[in-house]
Amino acid sequence: MKPCYINSAVSISAQDTLDNSSFLENTISFERKLAKAIHPNYRSFISPIASRRMATGVKMGIAAAKKALALAELETPDAIITGTGIGCIEDSEKFLNAILDNDEEFLTPTSFIQSTHNTVGAQIALTLKCKGYNVTYVQGAASFESAVLDGQLLLHENEAKTVLVGGTDELGKYLINDIILAEAAKKQPITTPFGEGAHFFSLSQSKQNNSFAAIKGLKIFNKTTPETIKTKVEDFLKEYALTTEDIDAIVLGKNGDAFDELYQTLQDSSFKSTPQLHYKHLCGEFFTASAFGFWTATNIIKQNHIPEVLKLNTINKSSYKNILLYNQLKGHQHSFTLLTSC
Amino acid sequence: MDALKKELKESIIEQLNLEDFTVEDIADDDTLFGDGLGLDSIDALELIVMLDKDYGIKLTDPNEGKAVFVSVEVLATYISKHRTK
Numbered sequence: 001m002k003p004c005y006i007n008s009a010v011s012i013s014a015q016d017t018l019d020n021s022s023f024l025e026n027t028i029s030f031e032r033k034l035a036k037a038i039h040p041n042y043r044s045f046i047s048p049i050a051s052r053r054m055a056t057g058v059k060m061g062i063a064a065a066k067k068a069l070a071l072a073e074l075e076t077p078d079a080i081i082t083g084t085g086i087g088c089i090e091d092s093e094k095f096l097n098a099i100l101d102n103d104e105e106f107l108t109p110t111s112f113i114q115s116t117h118n119t120v121g122a123q124i125a126l127t128l129k130c131k132g133y134n135v136t137y138v139q140g141a142a143s144f145e146s147a148v149l150d151g152q153l154l155l156h157e158n159e160a161k162t163v164l165v166g167g168t169d170e171l172g173k174y175l176i177n178d179i180i181l182a183e184a185a186k187k188q189p190i191t192t193p194f195g196e197g198a199h200f201f202s203l204s205q206s207k208q209n210n211s212f213a214a215i216k217g218l219k220i221f222n223k224t225t226p227e228t229i230k231t232k233v234e235d236f237l238k239e240y241a242l243t244t245e246d247i248d249a250i251v252l253g254k255n256g257d258a259f260d261e262l263y264q265t266l267q268d269s270s271f272k273s274t275p276q277l278h279y280k281h282l283c284g285e286f287f288t289a290s291a292f293g294f295w296t297a298t299n300i301i302k303q304n305h306i307p308e309v310l311k312l313n314t315i316n317k318s319s320y321k322n323i324l325l326y327n328q329l330k331g332h333q334h335s336f337t338l339l340t341s342c
Numbered sequence: 343m344d345a346l347k348k349e350l351k352e353s354i355i356e357q358l359n360l361e362d363f364t365v366e367d368i369a370d371d372d373t374l375f376g377d378g379l380g381l382d383s384i385d386a387l388e389l390i391v392m393l394d395k396d397y398g399i400k401l402t403d404p405n406e407g408k409a410v411f412v413s414v415e416v417l418a419t420y421i422s423k424h425r426t427k
């Protein structure tokens with residue numbers, strides 16, 4: 001597949017990432033189980049009339065999407081593709097609790113309307129008055145990568161010239177407590193906090209003046225083992241005529257659980273001499289947390305600099321041309337994403 | 343009646359997420375839809391559910407709804423006449 005170009009990258013996360021003036025310079029460390037997003041003043045992005053029915057995830061998504069388009073100097077993309085693992089959980093919880101509290105009576109429409117997974121993509125399109133291709137992918141920890149893959153395919157097949165892709169997930173108020181309890185009962189639980197965020201990227205078919213990185217390759221697969229992961233990554237790189245030695249940094253979705261063994265296998269073998277990075281201690285674990293990893297990788301390429309807080313080892317490179325991202329959740333929904341400078 | 347009007351204003355602000363409004367911002371005779379508070383059809387559904395849940399009033403005729411939701415003043419008068427709880 002032809003590479004597609006990244007013209008802007010925007011992050012709303014538990015770190016101060018929306019402000020482009022610094023790149024993870026003063027980060028927040030989390031002792032609590034939740035890493036809540038730092039919210040901007042949404043009035044700068046959404047009118048109060050429009051925002052009054054929007055939950056956190058929708059507001060974050062619209063703000064990140066609008067800023068990504070503004071930075072790319074693009075008014076309306078040809079397609080809007082969103083990834084989300086858990087959708088608008090705040091409104092789903094509100095709606096389901098109302099059913100229980102009111103004995104299945106007196107159900108109001110707003111939270112039901114807003115509770116669907118595609119609310120964010122739809123609201124972005126309504127805000128932009130964009131009537132183009134609009135799809136939301138719900139594929140667990142590969143939701144964001146599924147959205148990127150679809151965007152890449154649209155650009156490759158010449159069905160779009162510009163695509164806005166992103167990932168968004170919100171913490172909600174109730175389900176997350178059950179997830180924390182269930183996780184705590186495990187032998188080797190997730191040790192990073194649980195987080196939320198919205199990340200949007202403007203992609204184009206051709207290189208533009210503001211293009212700063214390109215997506216060279218992306219692969220999603222559901223299962224692998226520590227015994228086969230090394231071969232998987234080598235085969236993936238071979239498709240792009242690269243070897244593990246060509247990778248200038250590897251960005252790993254480590255979250256502290258038992259499945260980190262998959263990452264560790266790569267750290268101890270193929271990428272032993274490569275700068276190794278992690279990020280979920282900064283943004284928390286959530287289904288589209290890998291979009292934060294993607295955002296960090298694009299910034300590393302753009303600034304040719306790795307913030308200390310991301311480093312897992314002390315190896316540095318003089319330039320960061322090829323960056324490989326690897327993410328999985330509980331041994332499922334694996335993804336390799338290969339970014340390159342342009 | 344004044345207590346009911348205040349209660350209605352509080353409910354409208356809470357149910358319809360009118361974050362920028364306070365009870366004092368809504369006059370008794372302000373138009374709820376259109377130029378006044380700028381409510382829309384989804385808000386109308388929310389208000390219908392609120393009447394049923396809080397006051398036991400079931401609105402089934404859309405024309406009746408139009409007349410009832412003109413303002414807080416009109417709504418309060420209607421509720422005081424028809425409420426079952």
